Structures are given as C-alpha cells and as structure tokens.
Amino acid sequence: MNDEAPDQLGTPTPEELREQVERAHDGLARTVGPPASEGDLAAQAKEKAAVVREQAAAVREQAAGKAAAASDRLREKTERAARAVEDRTPEAVREKTAQAAAQVREKTEQARRYAADRTPEPLREKTDRALTAARANRAPLLAGGALLVVLLLIRRSRGRNR
Incomplete structure (x- = not known):
C-alpha cells in the first residue's frame, strides 16, 4: 500500500481541516450569536411575561364586552317576548x-x-346561620350556580348533536 494514495483520493491535509473547522465555527457564531448572559435571559422572560399579561388583559376586556352585549341582547329578547305574551293574553x-x-x-x-x-x-338558629353565610358568600355561590347552568346547557346541547 502506498501512503500517497489517500492524498490523491482527496483526503484533506491538517491545514485544510483547520480552515474547515474555522469556517464552520465562524458560520455557527454568526447563526447562533453570542451566548446570552443570565441577566439577558431574565430580562427576556420579564418582557415575555409583560406581553402575555397585556394579551390576557385584552382577552378579558374582549370577553367582558361580548358577555355584556350578549346579556343586553338576551334582556331585550326577553322583554319583547314578555310584551308579546302580555299583548296576546x-x-x-x-x-x-x-x-x-x-x-x-x-x-x-x-x-x-x-x-x-x-x-x-335550635333549627331556626342553624337556618339563620346558613342564610347569613349564604348572603356573605353570595358572589361565589352565584358564580358556582352559573357555572353549573352553563355545564348543564353544554351537556344538553352535546346530547342533541349526537
């Protein structure tokens, strides 16, 4: 076997290998950029959190607007239906x-x-305490009741679609 044969087949020399490694290193450095410091990562995380908070606030405002509009439409339709029933009775x-x-x-x-x-x-006292607790926690009780109604309506509508 001849030592010159691999060189003739295109085996790179050590100098060529060094140049290839340097070119690859330079290309990666341009693509990836300098390593980020921990301070940069924290600042980026804070920026992302601020953007997410702004988006969440916008979604909440949009949902509140849609809920108010739907409530107004429902109230108007209910009033019209009540007037129609009253007029025809x-x-x-x-x-x-x-x-x-x-x-x-x-x-x-x-x-x-x-x-x-x-x-x-004793039963009246317990009933009074329960009523007082219910009145004090009216908002969570109403929210829970509304959630229950929504879930029942969703379940009912899914049953019809089958």
Whole structure:
C-alpha cells in the first residue's frame, strides 16, 4: 500500500481541516450569536411575561364586552317576548292570573308563619346561620350556580348533536 494514495483520493491535509473547522465555527457564531448572559435571559422572560399579561388583559376586556352585549341582547329578547305574551293574553286570563298569584302569595305567607311557629329554636338558629353565610358568600355561590347552568346547557346541547 502506498501512503500517497489517500492524498490523491482527496483526503484533506491538517491545514485544510483547520480552515474547515474555522469556517464552520465562524458560520455557527454568526447563526447562533453570542451566548446570552443570565441577566439577558431574565430580562427576556420579564418582557415575555409583560406581553402575555397585556394579551390576557385584552382577552378579558374582549370577553367582558361580548358577555355584556350578549346579556343586553338576551334582556331585550326577553322583554319583547314578555310584551308579546302580555299583548296576546286576554284580559280575563290576566285577571285570573293576578287572583291566583295573590292567593299563592297569601298561602305562602301563611305557610311561612306556620313553619316559623312550629320550628324548634335550635333549627331556626342553624337556618339563620346558613342564610347569613349564604348572603356573605353570595358572589361565589352565584358564580358556582352559573357555572353549573352553563355545564348543564353544554351537556344538553352535546346530547342533541349526537
């Protein structure tokens, strides 16, 4: 075997290898750039967090606007429907309805008084405490109830789509 054969086949010399490594190193340095210091990374993270906070605030504002618009539309439709029903309901039916409502209110008041008179004192105290707690935590209770209604409506609509 001849030592000159590999050189003739294109094997690079050590000097050529050094030049190739330097060119590759320079290309990588331009592509990657200088290494970032820890301070730079912290500043970049803070900038990204600020951008995410701004985007989240914008989404919250947009959602609040859409919710308010949907609520207004629902209120208007409900009022129109109530007026339409009232306009189409005969006067005799309205009078009977008013009488029935008055009777229901009266019977409800009688039942309330009867229950208050017959309920033992310890049970009334516990009921009062529960009512006070519910009134104090009205917002979370209403939010939980609204969430429950939304979940039930979603489940119901998915059942129809199947």
